[in-house]
Amino acid sequence: MNRFFAFVKKEFLHILRDRRTLLILFGLPFLQVLLFGFALTNEIKNANIGLLDNDHGAHSQQITNRLLSSGYFQLRANLQSYRDIDAAFRQNKIKLAVVIPANFTNDYAHGWSAQIQLVSDATEQNSAISLTSYATAIIGAYAAEQQATTASQAATPMRIDVSTRMVFNPELKGAFVFVPGVMAMVLLLVSAMMTSVTIAREKETGTMDVLLVSPLNQGQILFGKIVPYLLLSFLNGCLIIALGVFLLHIPLHGSLILLLAETLLFIFMALSIGLLISSLTDSQLVAMFASLVVMLMPTIFLSGFIFPIESMPRPLQFIANIIPAKYFIDIVKGVMIKGVGLSILWPQTLVLAGMAIVFIGLSLRNLKTRIG
Amino acid sequence: MKRIAFLIEKEFKQIFRNKVLLRLMLVAPVLQLILLSYAANFEVKNLTIYLVDQDHSTFSGRLAGKFRYIDNFRFMGYLPTQKMAYQQLQRGATDLVLVIPPHFERDLYRDTQAPVQLLVNAIDGSKAGIASGYANTIIRNFNADVLIENFPIVPGAGQQLSVVPQFWYNPRLEYRTFMVPGVLFELLILIGALIAALNIVREKEIGTMEQLNVTPIRKYQFIVGKLVPFVVIGMVQFTLGLGIAVFLFKTPTEGSMLLMYGFALLFLLLCVGLGLLISALSDTQQQAMFAAFFFLVFFILLSGLFSSTENMPRWAQVLNYINPLRYIIDVGRSIMLKGSTARDLQTQFFALLTLTLSTIALASWRYRKTV
Numbered sequence: 086m087n088r089f090f091a092f093v094k095k096e097f098l099h100i101l102r103d104r105r106t107l108l109i110l111f112g113l114p115f116l117q118v119l120l121f122g123f124a125l126t127n128e129i130k131n132a133n134i135g136l137l138d139n140d141h142g143a144h145s146q147q148i149t150n151r152l153l154s155s156g157y158f159q160l161r162a163n164l165q166s167y168r169d170i171d172a173a174f175r176q177n178k179i180k181l182a183v184v185i186p187a188n189f190t191n192d193y194a195h196g197w198s199a200q201i202q203l204v205s206d207a208t209e210q211n212s213a214i215s216l217t218s219y220a221t222a223i224i225g226a227y228a229a230e231q232q233a234t235t236a237s238q239a240a241t242p243m244r245i246d247v248s249t250r251m252v253f254n255p256e257l258k259g260a261f262v263f264v265p266g267v268m269a270m271v272l273l274l275v276s277a278m279m280t281s282v283t284i285a286r287e288k289e290t291g292t293m294d295v296l297l298v299s300p301l302n303q304g305q306i307l308f309g310k311i312v313p314y315l316l317l318s319f320l321n322g323c324l325i326i327a328l329g330v331f332l333l334h335i336p337l338h339g340s341l342i343l344l345l346a347e348t349l350l351f352i353f354m355a356l357s358i359g360l361l362i363s364s365l366t367d368s369q370l371v372a373m374f375a376s377l378v379v380m381l382m383p384t385i386f387l388s389g390f391i392f393p394i395e396s397m398p399r400p401l402q403f404i405a406n407i408i409p410a411k412y413f414i415d416i417v418k419g420v421m422i423k424g425v426g427l428s429i430l431w432p433q434t435l436v437l438a439g440m441a442i443v444f445i446g447l448s449l450r451n452l453k454t455r456i457g
Numbered sequence: 458m459k460r461i462a463f464l465i466e467k468e469f470k471q472i473f474r475n476k477v478l479l480r481l482m483l484v485a486p487v488l489q490l491i492l493l494s495y496a497a498n499f500e501v502k503n504l505t506i507y508l509v510d511q512d513h514s515t516f517s518g519r520l521a522g523k524f525r526y527i528d529n530f531r532f533m534g535y536l537p538t539q540k541m542a543y544q545q546l547q548r549g550a551t552d553l554v555l556v557i558p559p560h561f562e563r564d565l566y567r568d569t570q571a572p573v574q575l576l577v578n579a580i581d582g583s584k585a586g587i588a589s590g591y592a593n594t595i596i597r598n599f600n601a602d603v604l605i606e607n608f609p610i611v612p613g614a615g616q617q618l619s620v621v622p623q624f625w626y627n628p629r630l631e632y633r634t635f636m637v638p639g640v641l642f643e644l645l646i647l648i649g650a651l652i653a654a655l656n657i658v659r660e661k662e663i664g665t666m667e668q669l670n671v672t673p674i675r676k677y678q679f680i681v682g683k684l685v686p687f688v689v690i691g692m693v694q695f696t697l698g699l700g701i702a703v704f705l706f707k708t709p710t711e712g713s714m715l716l717m718y719g720f721a722l723l724f725l726l727l728c729v730g731l732g733l734l735i736s737a738l739s740d741t742q743q744q745a746m747f748a749a750f751f752f753l754v755f756f757i758l759l760s761g762l763f764s765s766t767e768n769m770p771r772w773a774q775v776l777n778y779i780n781p782l783r784y785i786i787d788v789g790r791s792i793m794l795k796g797s798t799a800r801d802l803q804t805q806f807f808a809l810l811t812l813t814l815s816t817i818a819l820a821s822w823r824y825r826k827t828v
Contacts, residue, residue: 261582286741387492
């Protein structure tokens with residue numbers, strides 16, 4: 086047992102000595118939470134637009150004023166022709182062009198059909214859609230006001246009143262989705278990537294052979310490697326939970342103990358993936374690349390953390406089911422936001438536990454055959 | 458010149474000898490491009506909905522029918538009570554629940570209005586917004602149908618104002634078209650910077666760096682010798698990615714491919730330069746890896762790959778001035794989708810050039826032949 090502790094201590098010293106890596110390990114969750122929480126918004130604010138006004142009448146003036154005073158748009162260019170729109174788009178000067186045809190005010194005032202064109206640069210498809218819908222809403226509100234002043238409308242009979250309740254997240258905060266995702270990502274990064282790389286490093290520099298001829302048995306070596314990273318990852322997990330709760334005001338409706346226990350389970354699973362990867366390779370570069378390609382990328386793209394799983398094609402949805410982060414994200418959302426317990430989350434927990442056992446079994450077998 | 462050639466030959470030999478790495482380097486971009494292009498989709502589809510019908514009338518049945526055979530929704534069935542529906546929401550088994558209260562039909566006829574309740578699982582806020590929008594539209598259309606059946610007079614048209622949206626360069630609003638040009642470059646920085654950084658640190662770690670240091674190789678020769686192979690590999694990957702983009706995903710290519718390659722070359726120099734700089738600052742591969750990771754996360758998230766850079770807060774936009782990925786993604790989208798010319802992209806060109814030169818200068822300054 087003493088030997089084992091000495092070994093664990095050695096691992097800790099390795100980690101603590103490398104200040105820079107340690108700094109990055111704890112800086113990374115901060116950076117991600119900050120960026121995701123405050124920088125990545127789909128909110129429209131002061132988007133650059135161009136105006137092609139061939140009318141210069143009262144209504145076109147008023148509509149333009151409405152658009153520009155809404156806070157969503159700012160006028161970047163007064164355009165003269167359609168060709169200018171193309172040029173402005175190609176130089177990335179504007180995202181949206183409002184085209185008001187000649188005689189617009191005249192047509193509109195006479196009750197004839199009048200048209201406004203909203204030309205958007207749809208290379209950025211998302212923002213094109215939101216810009217168009219914001220502008221449409223503003224113009225629509227203007228038209229409704231005009232109509233209301235000309236003819237007072239009677240109350241419509243037979244109206245279905247829809248009251249929409251946004252369950253679990255009434256303010257529609259983005260943080261509810263990405264904090265669990267960031268947590269899964271950082272934990273995988275620290276646990277799986279770090280362990281696989283450190284073991285590969287011992288192999289690369291030859292110190293692994295030294296360890297293997299020492300009186301420590303294999304189990305001790307394996308667990309001695311795991312323990313420090315388990316602690317480190319756990320600290321990191323707690324940090325992210327704290328950031329989420331105190332900085333981004335995510336509720337913690339469920340039991341904190343359950344959340345921490347599930348976090349430990351996930352870390353254990355991630356560590357066993359790290360062990361498996363390292364038992365398959367001798368080079369740090371390959372270990373890192375393998376963790377990146379096999380683990381991190383699918384986690385980011387297929388776990389439902391950024392892109393909804395239901396919208397993916399069938400084969401990818403199937404693959405998404407074997408990605409551990411998906412289950413962990415479900416669990417974190419369940420405990421923190423929905424406030425549910427094991428009675429609902431047992432299937433996810435079971436899947437994670439099963440994966441951990443499979444991976445650790447595989448890596449134990451691999452390690453044995455290599456040494457034997 | 459000969460020395461550089463030897464150095465480059467050595468690098469290539471090392472790279473080709475490591476079969477696993479070579480495979481990973483070729484597979485990673487292809488895999489990611491395919492994954493991202495198919496998986497990256499903010500479209501909201503296959504929304505699951507449960508119905509709690511407490512009215513059991515013709516109207517409630519008709520309203521339920523509206524959700525049954527429609528593209529975006531998957532009708533999961535009826536539930537007897539609202540409590541059970543809430544449990545389904547808790548379990549994550551459904552996205553929406555529509556509750557039609559008792560006397561819905563009667564109220565609709567007798568009073569001027571009848572309420573229904575829509576419960577939306579809003580953990581994913583943006584999805585919930587879209588989902589409730591869809592559901593509301595369906596209910597409103599149903600409402601309009603009912604109205605016309607019972608009050609067949611069309612109210613006076615009055616003033617008419619129509620807004621006609623036009624989506625240029627991507628008229629079908631395909632997400633893939635938007636994503637692919639961006640991903641192409643994101644891959645280059647991911648692989649270029651990481652591999653270059655790790656490669657050099659490895660030489661430090663296993664001690665071959667010292668051997669290189671005692672040879673008569675000059676500093677610039679060393680740097681050129683390290684830059685060239687990785688830039689070449691990057692160009693191969695870029696070509697591969699571009700091939701997939703154009704032939705598999707049918708991404709439009711409006712602009713000049715020559716210009717695209719020119720920018721790719723400049724950007725690759727920057728990536729490998731960044732790798733050099735990181736490697737000059739780290740002692741172990743682990744350090745280099747995490748440092749590279751830190752930069753990449755920062756670059757990628759702020760680059761506008763996922764969300765528009767214009768909407769970001771002021772501090773993020775200021776940070777973005779030194780984000781090479783943001784410029785090059787702009788360039789990729791502009792050339793491929795809009796057919797922008799060199800003259801349109803001057804700002805991006807000079808920004809990238811400045812960043813490239815300063816990164817390489819910084820890296821060569823940090824690289825010391827002495828230990």
